[in-house]
Each structure stands twice: as structure tokens, then as C-alpha cells.
Amino acid sequence: MTNLIKRLPKAELHLHIEGSLEPELMFTLAKKNNINIPYKNIEDIRNAYNFTNLQSFLDIYYAGANVLITKEDFYDLTWEYILKCVEDNVIHTEIFFDPQTHTQRGISFETVITGIKEALNDAKEKYGITSCIIMCFLRHLSQEDAFKTLEESLAFKDDIIAVGLDSSELGNPPSKFEEVFKKAKEEGFKLVAHAGEEADVSYIYEALDLLDIQRIDHGVQSIKSDELMKRLKDEQIPLTVCPNSNIELKVFENYKEHNIKELLDYGLNVTVNSDDPAYFKGYINQNFINLCENLPLSKEDIITLVKNSFKSSFIDEELKKEYLAKVDKAI
Numbered sequence: 668m669t670n671l672i673k674r675l676p677k678a679e680l681h682l683h684i685e686g687s688l689e690p691e692l693m694f695t696l697a698k699k700n701n702i703n704i705p706y707k708n709i710e711d712i713r714n715a716y717n718f719t720n721l722q723s724f725l726d727i728y729y730a731g732a733n734v735l736i737t738k739e740d741f742y743d744l745t746w747e748y749i750l751k752c753v754e755d756n757v758i759h760t761e762i763f764f765d766p767q768t769h770t771q772r773g774i775s776f777e778t779v780i781t782g783i784k785e786a787l788n789d790a791k792e793k794y795g796i797t798s799c800i801i802m803c804f805l806r807h808l809s810q811e812d813a814f815k816t817l818e819e820s821l822a823f824k825d826d827i828i829a830v831g832l833d834s835s836e837l838g839n840p841p842s843k844f845e846e847v848f849k850k851a852k853e854e855g856f857k858l859v860a861h862a863g864e865e866a867d868v869s870y871i872y873e874a875l876d877l878l879d880i881q882r883i884d885h886g887v888q889s890i891k892s893d894e895l896m897k898r899l900k901d902e903q904i905p906l907t908v909c910p911n912s913n914i915e916l917k918v919f920e921n922y923k924e925h926n927i928k929e930l931l932d933y934g935l936n937v938t939v940n941s942d943d944p945a946y947f948k949g950y951i952n953q954n955f956i957n958l959c960e961n962l963p964l965s966k967e968d969i970i971t972l973v974k975n976s977f978k979s980s981f982i983d984e985e986l987k988k989e990y991l992a993k994v995d996k997a998i
């Protein structure tokens with residue numbers, strides 16, 4: 668199974684670029700930029716990654732992002748992730764970034780996006796890896812703040828394919844962002860949102876019905892509603908599931924408790940992704956391997972999961988066909 672996982676070309680649809688900041692780079696950038704971080708060494712950083720829920724992770728994740736200052740820092744961050752894609756045979760990736768995490772600290776939108784974009788351009792040139800950028804609004808901030816961010820993003824519209832919604836889910840339902848998502852849609856952005864990671868199915872219904880999203884990020888709580896499960900199956904709405912993340916953030920107690928096999932067997936359009944791999948002990952292949960070691964996933968299941976990602980990606984139909992043919996060839 669591990670061999671199959673490694674050999675298959677893959678797409679990743681749920682990856683926060685700030686969540687790919689490895690402790691080594693965090694330490695290097697903190698020194699270079701003279702930023703205080705509450706860790707003496709790299710081991711100290713890794714020891715701090717002991718989460719009890721989403722919020723306990725987010726507190727540490729936002730503190731880590733403070734070391735990112737210059738365009739080159741964002742380039743290096745993205746390039747390191749690209750090297751992991753090469754290692755894991757990821758040939759297409761759709762990357763989230765959180766502009767407000769940086770603009771709030773006085774780093775310009777342009778600095779962030781140009782650093783990321785230049786690395787992605789080089790990834791295409793050097794390795795043939797294709798990519799898209801998705802801008803997420805932080806849901807713990809106001810809709811007004813999201814509107815400001817949307818305004819700022821318009822100068823870089825050609826570089827951003829979609830708008831998403833992340834950060835502290837509980838208490839910040841999709842309905843809080845209905846107007847700004849409506850405006851983003853009018854501007855031509857595709858739409859996704861984190862929903863049903865920790866919060867109940869009402870958040871998933873709101874994301875679908877009020878925000879009109881095309882993919883649900885996480886969505887593992889769907890299983891609690893038969894009616895929602897049926898709808899997700901009938902409409903084949905993609906779920907970008909992140910197994911390591913769910914375990915590290917205690918959404919499920921362990922991998923054996925994870926519901927991905929049930930979602931898949933029911934006929935949902937499920938994909939596997941790494942979310943914040945530097946914080947959650949592994950990149951995409953490790954997510955697949957952990958699942959296979961703990962759940963009765965068949966080879967066909969792995970192939971379905973991998974194909975679902977290409978089918979659910981934002982690439983054009985022609986490239987989708989080309990990538991799906993590459994998967995078949997590898998099989």
C-alpha cells in the first residue's frame with residue numbers, strides 16, 4: 668500500500684501555506700528578522716506542538732507566522748512546501764493563504780502574494796507542478812475586515828482563483844460572512860469554506876446554502892445527518908478531509924476512529940489532504956499511510972481518493988483528463 672501511495676501522482680486541495688512552516692525555517696527566519704519566539708531551540712518548538720483542539724493549535728500557528736516578514740520569506744516558505752510535493756509526487760496543489768494574518772502585522776498583501784506566486788511559478792518551470800492560490804478570510808475577525816481584504820485582493824485577482832474561510836470555527840458560523848462571499852462571487856472568485864471540522868452540521872448547511880461554496884473543507888461532521896449525507900452524495904460535493912489534522916486536533920481520538928472510510932463507502936466525494944503538515948506530523952503521503960495502517964482501506968479506495976482530488980480541483984477539464992490518465996498509467 669505504501670508503495671502504491673508513493674507511486675501515484677496526487678493533487679492536494681487543502682493546504683495552508685503558513686501551516687507548512689517547519690520549525691527549522693521558523694528558527695532561521697526568527698533569527699534573521701529579529702523576531703522573538705518563545706522557544707530556545709527546534710526541539711522546544713516541536714515539544715510545543717501538543718494540541719487539545721483547533722484553538723490550541725491556532726494560537727501557536729499564528730505566533731509562528733510572525734517570523735514571516737519579507738517577500739523572500741514567503742518565497743522560501745512556499746519553496747520548501749514545493750520540495751515536499753516533489754518528494755510525495757504531488758503534481759497539482761491548491762494552496763490557502765491567510766492575508767489578514769500578515770496585513771494585521773503591517774506586512775503588505777503584495778509582499779505575501781508575490782513571494783508565494785514567484786515560488787509557484789518556479790515550481791511550474793522546474794518541476795512541472797501546477798497550482799492555484801486560495802485566499803482565506805479569518806472567521807474570528809469581522810465581515811468588515813474580510814471586505815477590506817477582498818478589496819485589497821482585487822489588484823491580484825488574476826493570481827487568486829478562490830476565496831475560503833478558516834480559523835476558529837465554533838461561534839463563527841458561515842452566516843457571518845454571507846455578504847462578503849456574495850461580493851466575492853460577483854467578482855468571479857470560486858468559493859470554498861472550512862465547515863464541520865469541529866462545529867455541527869448547521870455550519871455545513873450554511874456554507875452550502877448561504878455562501879454557495881463549491882467544496883467543503885473538512886466536513887467530517889456530515890456523518891451526523893442522514894439528510895446531509897444524502898445531499899452530499901447526490902450533488903457529489905467534494906470534502907477535503909485532513910486525517911492527520913483531525914487526529915492532532917482531537918476531532919477523533921485516533922485513526923481507527925476516523926470516519927473517512929464510512930464517508931467513502933457511502934459514496935461521498937472525499938479527498939485526502941495535509942492541512943498544516945509542519946504542525947501535524949506529516950505531508951500528504953503520511954496522511955494516506957496513517958489511514959492505511961489503521962483502517963481497512965483497499966487499493967481501490969486509495970485510487971478513488973486520489974482521483975477524487977483531481978476531479979474536484981479547479982483545473983480545466985483538459986488538464987484533469989491528462990492528470991487522470993497519469994494516475995491510470997501509474998496504476
Ligand code: ADE
Nearest residue numbers: 683833834835861942943
Ligand atoms: N487554519 C489553518 N488550519 C486550520 C484548520 N484546520 N481549521 C481552521 N483554520 C485553520
Ligand code: ZN
Nearest residue numbers: 683833884942
Ligand atoms: Zn484547513
